[in-house]
Amino acid sequence: MTAFHFYTKLDQTLLLGKKARNAPGLLEGIRSVPESSIYYHTHRFLQQHHYLSPEPPNDFAYWVTEVLSDEVLGEQLSSVDTIQFESISTLREKFIFLIESHLASVEKITDCSHGEEFHFMASRTFALPTPYVAQNLIEFRDALGRVSVNTIYYHIFDAKLRLERGENDFSKWFDTNGMSTLAEELRKLDPYTHTLEGLRKRIIVLVRKYDTH
Amino acid sequence: MIRIEEYAAIVGEATIQELFLLAEHLKGKVVQNINSTAVGGGVAEILTRMIPLLKQLGIDARWDVIKGNEKFFAITKKFHNGLHGVPVEIADEEYETFLEVNRENAEQMNFGDVVFVHDPQPIGLIEKRKELGRNWIWRCHIDFSKPDPKIWKFLEQYVFQYDSAVFSAPSFARKLPIPQVLISPSIDPLSEKNKEIPEETINAVFERFGIDRSRPVITQISRFDYLKDPLGVIKAYKIAKKRVDMQLVLAGGGATDDPEGPVIMQQVKEEADKDKDIFALFLPPSSDLEINALQRGSTVVLQKSLKEGFGLTVSEALWKGKPTIAGAVGGIPLQIAHKYSGILTHSIDGTAYWIKQLVNEPEFARKLGANGREHIKNNFLITRHIKDYLLLFISLFHQGGIVYL
Numbered sequence: 001m002t003a004f005h006f007y008t009k010l011d012q013t014l015l016l017g018k019k020a021r022n023a024p025g026l027l028e029g030i031r032s033v034p035e036s037s038i039y040y041h042t043h044r045f046l047q048q049h050h051y052l053s054p055e056p057p058n059d060f061a062y063w064v065t066e067v068l069s070d071e072v073l074g075e076q077l078s079s080v081d082t083i084q085f086e087s088i089s090t091l092r093e094k095f096i097f098l099i100e101s102h103l104a105s106v107e108k109i110t111d112c113s114h115g116e117e118f119h120f121m122a123s124r125t126f127a128l129p130t131p132y133v134a135q136n137l138i139e140f141r142d143a144l145g146r147v148s149v150n151t152i153y154y155h156i157f158d159a160k161l162r163l164e165r166g167e168n169d170f171s172k173w174f175d176t177n178g179m180s181t182l183a184e185e186l187r188k189l190d191p192y193t194h195t196l197e198g199l200r201k202r203i204i205v206l207v208r209k210y211d212t213h
Numbered sequence: 214m215i216r217i218e219e220y221a222a223i224v225g226e227a228t229i230q231e232l233f234l235l236a237e238h239l240k241g242k243v244v245q246n247i248n249s250t251a252v253g254g255g256v257a258e259i260l261t262r263m264i265p266l267l268k269q270l271g272i273d274a275r276w277d278v279i280k281g282n283e284k285f286f287a288i289t290k291k292f293h294n295g296l297h298g299v300p301v302e303i304a305d306e307e308y309e310t311f312l313e314v315n316r317e318n319a320e321q322m323n324f325g326d327v328v329f330v331h332d333p334q335p336i337g338l339i340e341k342r343k344e345l346g347r348n349w350i351w352r353c354h355i356d357f358s359k360p361d362p363k364i365w366k367f368l369e370q371y372v373f374q375y376d377s378a379v380f381s382a383p384s385f386a387r388k389l390p391i392p393q394v395l396i397s398p399s400i401d402p403l404s405e406k407n408k409e410i411p412e413e414t415i416n417a418v419f420e421r422f423g424i425d426r427s428r429p430v431i432t433q434i435s436r437f438d439y440l441k442d443p444l445g446v447i448k449a450y451k452i453a454k455k456r457v458d459m460q461l462v463l464a465g466g467g468a469t470d471d472p473e474g475p476v477i478m479q480q481v482k483e484e485a486d487k488d489k490d491i492f493a494l495f496l497p498p499s500s501d502l503e504i505n506a507l508q509r510g511s512t513v514v515l516q517k518s519l520k521e522g523f524g525l526t527v528s529e530a531l532w533k534g535k536p537t538i539a540g541a542v543g544g545i546p547l548q549i550a551h552k553y554s555g556i557l558t559h560s561i562d563g564t565a566y567w568i569k570q571l572v573n574e575p576e577f578a579r580k581l582g583a584n585g586r587e588h589i590k591n592n593f594l595i596t597r598h599i600k601d602y603l604l605l606f607i608s609l610f611h612q613g614g615i616v617y618l
Contacts (some may be wrong), residue, residue, distance in 0.1 A: 007233055015386035015393040036614045038334060045550070048592050063253055066551050113559070115358075120381030124602055126611075126617040130253055148227035160220045163615065 004140060004173045006132040006147050007153040011047075012124040020119040022109050023073065026060060027099040029120050035088040037122035039162050042082055042091060044121075046192065047153060058082075060095060063118045068110050073102045073202045083190050087164055125162065127154060135209070135212035139177075141204055149196040156191050156199065170203065215262075217269045223402050224596050232596065235550045238618050244606055245325030246276045249334035251290065255398070256331045256354055259598075262401055266599055275325060279318040279335045281613045284310060289334045292368075295361035296333065308367055312337050327606050330375075339608040349608040351375040352396075355503050356543065357385035363510035374453050376609055382544040394605055396588055397547060399598035400528045400589070405501040407532055410509065418506035419563055424460060429572045432462040432511040434529075437478040437495070440520045441465075442540070444477065445561050447484050447491065449517065452565035454490075457572045464494040464507055506561050513571045513578065517564055518542055528593045531555060531585030536571045536578035538564055548593065554585040 016033060020026040020182065041059035057078030065074030076098045085091040103109075112118075132147055134140035144152075155169040165172070167187060174183035185206055191199055218366030218465060219231045246264070248256045260276050267274035281289070288307045315337030318514070322338070328349045330338060339349055351372055357380060372378055372389065379394045380386055386393050400407050419426050431450065433439040443463050450461040463481060478495070485493040496503060503572040514530035514537045528548055530537045539545045541557040549555035556567045571578040591597070 008234070009237065010231065010600055011605055012601070012608055013395040015380060015383055017386045017393060034614070062550070066557075100578065115384065116546075117384070119386065121383060122603075123614075124526075124608065125615045126235075126607065126618055127615065128238075130230075130234070132492045133326050148225065148231060152380065205349065 002173070003176050004134045004170075006134070006143055006151050006158060007127050007154055008124050008130050008148055008151045009127045009158060010150060012126065014122045014124055015121055016120040018120040020120075021111045021117050022070065023064065023070065023099060023103055024109060025203045027066070027096065027103065030060070030092060030095050030099070031120070033120050035092070036086050036124070036162075037120050038095075040121055040123040042080075043087045043157060046157070059118075067112045067116045067118070069108065070102075073099065076102065079164065080162075081192075083192050085161065091161070095208055100111055125158065127158075137207055141207045141211055144200060144204055144207070146199055149200070152196055152200055152203075179210060182206065214264055217266050217401060218274075220594075220596050223588065224594060228596055230243065230605065232270055232599055235600065235607065235618075236267075237270050237273055238607050239603065242327060242606070243273045243275060243325030244327045244329060246274070246329045246331065247322075247335045247338065248277060248331035249281065249286075250368075251278045251280050259398070259525060260331075262404075263599065263602070266595070267602070270599070270603075272603075273433075276324060279315070279338075281314045281318075282320075283333070285314040286334075290424055292333050292364055293355065295364040296355055296357060298359045298361070301361065301364075303364065303367075312340075312508075316340065325486075327609060330604075336368060336371045339371050342374060349375045350377050350379060350605060350609070352379040352380060353385065354398075354519075358382075359389070370504060377605065382547065382591075384543070392608075394462055394601075394608075396598070396601040397457065397593060398523050398525055399546060399593050399595045400525055400532060400596045402532060406505050407529060408505070410502070410505055414502070415506045415510040418503050419510050422462075422492055422494060426510055429457065429459040429512040430462060430510065431459055431513045431515060431568055431572070432464065433515040433517065434508060434526050435465045435516065435518070435607055436474075437463070437481055438474055438517060439466060439477055442517045442519050443481050445519075445564070446450055446515055446517050447481070448561045449515075449564035449568060450491070452562065453568040453572070456571050459568075459572060460490040461511070462492045462494065462507060462511065464492075464496055464504065465499060468500065504529075504546070505533075508535060512536060513568060515564065515568075516545065517558070518538065518545070521545055524548065524591075527555070528589050532589045532594075534582040534586040535602070536581045537585060538567045538571070548588070549585070550588070551584060553581075554588040 018029055020029050042131045044059055057092060061074050061078035064070050064077055080094055088124050130147060130151060132143040159169040160167055171183040171186045231382055237450055246260055250257050264274050264276050278431045283391050319338045319341040323582045324345055326347060328347055330336060331352045332354055342349055365542055375391060377392045377394055378389060379396050381397055404491060426432060433446050437443055481493045485491040508530050514535045516524055516527050516539035518524060518540045523544035527537055527539050527545055537555040539549055539561055551557040551558055558567060
């Protein structure tokens with residue numbers, strides 16, 4: 001069995017100095033900012049409010065709903081099912097499509113109040129190895145109970161979308177080591193509908209089902 | 214002295230372990246902080262707490278203070294006011310004096326591998342870079358949303374020479390040719406103002422001020438300053454009180470540099486004299502324990518600011534698990550996600566509406582408070598601040614959006 005090395009990641013938040021006052025401004029920003037900004041704004045609540053379920057939606061939906069009071073567009077943006085996207089560029093396209101379609105159907109553009117603009121930001125990710133290494137499922141489960149939520153975030157969310165590895169690191173390791181049923185069970189789990197602690201518990205329960213086999 | 218390991222009981226062992234892992238990557242580097250005062254003011258307060266903790270993590274962290282005469286500090290006070298949007302006139306010779314003092318300091322200073330310059334006073338030290346090289350960061354701690362254009366034009370030629378600039382809130386970001394990093398301030402959960410205190414201490418403070426804990430108490434802790442809108446708070450309380458019984462506590466110090474301060478204070482006193490359920494408490498600066506108790510003993514905490522730098526009193530209240538209603542200004546929206554971890558309002562009527570809701574719906578209020586506490590735990594405690602500083606220093610030595618350390 002190959003060893004699984006647990007990594008952690010810590011993010012630096014960058015300010016892009018770009019802001020939007022209304023939906024067309026938001027659209028223009030979404031078109032032009034770097035991918036790390038799209039990732040930041042679609043995952044910030046997940047990371048900062050990882051104890052909440054359901055957590056607030058992505059930043060775009062939250063701002064459109066709470067600041068522009070556009071509940072129709074807000075609902076569309078918050079309904080974007082992030083898990084089905086394999087890359088940030090396709091996720092970006094989805095937001096562009098939704099806002100463009102909405103703007104084509106409205107007659108009046110609403111500006112936000114001064115001081116409530118949408119500020120575009122981005123993430124710079126620093127990944128580093130932790131001392132935790134698993135040689136088998138029992139060690140894996142034990143380490144998973146000890147690592148920080150940042151480690152879970154890195155291997156589940158960052159691995160698939162930000163690092164574009166196509167899937168989460170845990171399933172990949174299970175597959176590589178002949179545990180394809182476990183890998184598939186984890187793949188089916190929608191991580192966006194769990195708190196990170198909830199996700200940790202769910203994965204531990206899943207692994208426990210297999211580690212005595 | 215507080216040990217870094219003491220925070221593990223609050224944020225978890227793994228978080229502290231990550232700080233040590235990060236610190237490993239700064240081995241052998243001297244991180245030098247430079248500001249303009251060793252005591253008093255927010256920057257000195259942060260550095261006093263931060264430097265010993267960085268050292269415990271194995272970082273060679275140092276702290277130097279620039280020297281200046283009265284004339285220099287009179288000029289930098291003008292800078293400070295101008296950057297906050299107050300109209301000021303600065304003569305050419307004053308700019309020259311400012312640079313001269315910076316140059317004198319630069320000649321006498323030994324510089325580290327990372328030179329971390331706080332606020333505008335020492336910003337001109339960057340001129341030394343041409344000779345020395347090194348890695349330079351400029352940290353702006355003040356509200357930078359509407360700086361005086363002339364002062365900014367003068368300062369930007371120096372800001373542009375740094376490797377990175379750091380701001381406390383997204384609205385302070387500017388169009389700059391260098392990376393801009395967001396680092397929010399933080400609270401220390403082990404400080405006098407935020408540590409856990411026994412119920413008896415809370416009761417004793419409430420008794421001392423004559424506040425009845427058996428009835429709902431809504432509280433705003435802040436200076437008696439127009440921008441904190443204490444009179445708006447009183448109006449909101451009066452509207453809400455028509456439907457729900459409650460007491461109002463307004464506690465804080467005066468704003469010595471605010472000409473409108475005494476007028477506001479007098480008006481608050483007059484309102485309090487007319488209503489025995491309004492408590493206007495003018496607290497001296499050494500009242501951290503009282504503030505802690507007042508926040509913990511309140512039913513709902515308000516921060517109805519009209520303008521705010523960051524508004525750390527919101528973090529303080531949320532950390533104590535208090536349902537909090539605050540104005541959606543400055544850094545407050547970073548601390549509160551509306552209806553998830555607190556309530557954001559834009560008006561007196563809106564504030565009154567939410568006061569009634571939260572007093573009448575304690576279960577919803579409790580949930581907001583619990584979420585708020587978690588949010589602060591994850592994002593606004595000093596351990597997160599240390600993490601951000603370590604990443605900032607490390608980032609100077611690496612390129613790219615994803616860095617494998």
